[in-house]
Amino acid sequence: MSFGVKMEYSDILRVGSAYLISAFFLMLTLPPAGLTQGVNTGGWQLVTSTDEEPTWSYGVTPSAIDGSTVFNLPGVDLSFTLDEIRNPFGPADWFPGEHPTMPEIVANGRYPDVWSCALCHYPNGKGRPENAGIAGLPSGYFAQQLYDFRDGLRKSAQPRKFNTSTMVTIAQGMTDEQIQEAANYYASMPWTPWITVVETDEVPKSRFSLGMYIPLEDEEAGMEPLGMRIMETPENVEHAEVLRDPRSGFIAYVPIGAVEKGEELVTTGGAGKTLQCSICHGADLSGLGLIPGIAGRSPSYSVRQLYDMRQGTRRGTSAALMQPVVTNLTVEDMINIAAYVASLPPAE
Ligand code: HEC
Numbered sequence: 001m002s003f004g005v006k007m008e009y010s011d012i013l014r015v016g017s018a019y020l021i022s023a024f025f026l027m028l029t030l031p032p033a034g035l036t037q038g039v040n041t042g043g044w045q046l047v048t049s050t051d052e053e054p055t056w057s058y059g060v061t062p063s064a065i066d067g068s069t070v071f072n073l074p075g076v077d078l079s080f081t082l083d084e085i086r087n088p089f090g091p092a093d094w095f096p097g098e099h100p101t102m103p104e105i106v107a108n109g110r111y112p113d114v115w116s117c118a119l120c121h122y123p124n125g126k127g128r129p130e131n132a133g134i135a136g137l138p139s140g141y142f143a144q145q146l147y148d149f150r151d152g153l154r155k156s157a158q159p160r161k162f163n164t165s166t167m168v169t170i171a172q173g174m175t176d177e178q179i180q181e182a183a184n185y186y187a188s189m190p191w192t193p194w195i196t197v198v199e200t201d202e203v204p205k206s207r208f209s210l211g212m213y214i215p216l217e218d219e220e221a222g223m224e225p226l227g228m229r230i231m232e233t234p235e236n237v238e239h240a241e242v243l244r245d246p247r248s249g250f251i252a253y254v255p256i257g258a259v260e261k262g263e264e265l266v267t268t269g270g271a272g273k274t275l276q277c278s279i280c281h282g283a284d285l286s287g288l289g290l291i292p293g294i295a296g297r298s299p300s301y302s303v304r305q306l307y308d309m310r311q312g313t314r315r316g317t318s319a320a321l322m323q324p325v326v327t328n329l330t331v332e333d334m335i336n337i338a339a340y341v342a343s344l345p346p347a348e
């Protein structure tokens with residue numbers, strides 16, 4: 001394991017629970033799949049004592065790692081417990097020297113409704129596939145999105161996408177001044193490479209963890225067809241999933257041929273099917289005036305946005321400009337377009 005933690009992640013998964021000893025005995029009698037689920041994936045564990053919380057009766061899955069477990073990153077002179085790393089009102093800041101001073105609302109949010117932006121989007125605004133990369137967005141665009149979330153003009157077309165609803169609650173709880181501070185802060189940092197696009201027809205079998213694809217391990221590991229989708233997964237699972245390391249980026253697996261098909265649509269408009277993106281997003285697609293950059297950003301995020309705009313659930317005033325772009329696009333077109341756009345380097 002390449003990262004130095006006071007207790008290694010793999011150790012915690014394997015020996016972190018006192019119940020594991022009983023689980024080992026059970027291994028002799030249970031089929032391997034049952035044990036893998038119980039011990040390795042944070043799923044059910046064998047309960048043997050008589051006065052444990054009846055977690056099963058609440059229908060929630062116990063967490064694989066105890067919240068008080070201490071972690072650190074190689075070369076970083078800081079350590080945080082898991083509960084500190086994921087604290088919605090002041091999450092870990094692993095690299096305080098690598099970004100300007102965070103405004104209070106970005107670093108700590110405001111209890112109870114406004115969670116710290118840094119929790120999901122990271123202190124450097126890189127974000128994760130299930131939320132959004134928000135560094136380097138024009139501040140006027142950034143602020144407008146928060147007003148659109150607040151005013152019911154921007155929601156997910158997928159009602160079960162819970163974190164978009166959280167984003168709405170957050171925007172509703174912010175003052176105009178806090179919106180401006182957050183917008184200025186994230187706009188002050190440029191968007192830099194964060195995602196590697198890889199064309200493939202086979203991907204690791206995976207599970208979803210908080211909206212992010214995580215490859216399965218041990219007996220459950222294997223390959224499966226990608227099909228017509230984009231699978232965005234951490235470069236380093238432990239760094240992304242557990243440590244929220246804002247330097248650990250993502251790989252986006254896209255269908256073979258997607259980048260070239262996307263390039264055709266993006267640069268020519270596909271003979272009237274859509275519009276050339278550079279007209280509004282700038283020659284290098286890194287943004288123009290109030291229009292956001294789209295180069296080198298999460299392709300799963302981009303597909304969602306294009307689809308939300310086509311479905312009309314993202315319908316802020318400026319989203320009207322995107323209507324002629326998305327109306328005739330199929331989801332397959334959106335995947336190709338997003339794959340190409342994500343593969344472009346963001347402008348310096
Ligand atoms: C619980 C996680 C979470 C937190 C905390 C959070 N966001 Fe978000 N944010 C999201 C998600 C999810 C989206 C994307 C929604 C989608 O894809 O439907 C988003 C999108 C955005 C966008 C739109 C980006 C774009 O390119 O249009 C902005 C701006 C934004 N968030 C700002 C903030 C600010 C400012 C804060 C702190 C006050 C914050 N967020 C806190 C989850 C979060």
Ligand code: HEC
Nearest residue numbers: 266274275276277279280292302305316318319321322325
């Ligand atoms: C006529 C101008 C125009 C053209 C052409 C255009 N866009 Fe946009 N695009 C916009 C505007 C304006 C927004 C911001 C919408 C909003 O405020 O909700 C936007 C937003 C987006 C977003 C969401 C960005 C984010 O951070 O959430 C994506 C993705 C996007 N455009 C992709 C494309 C692609 C791909 C093309 C070409 C196929 C394209 N756009 C062509 C004007 C345009």
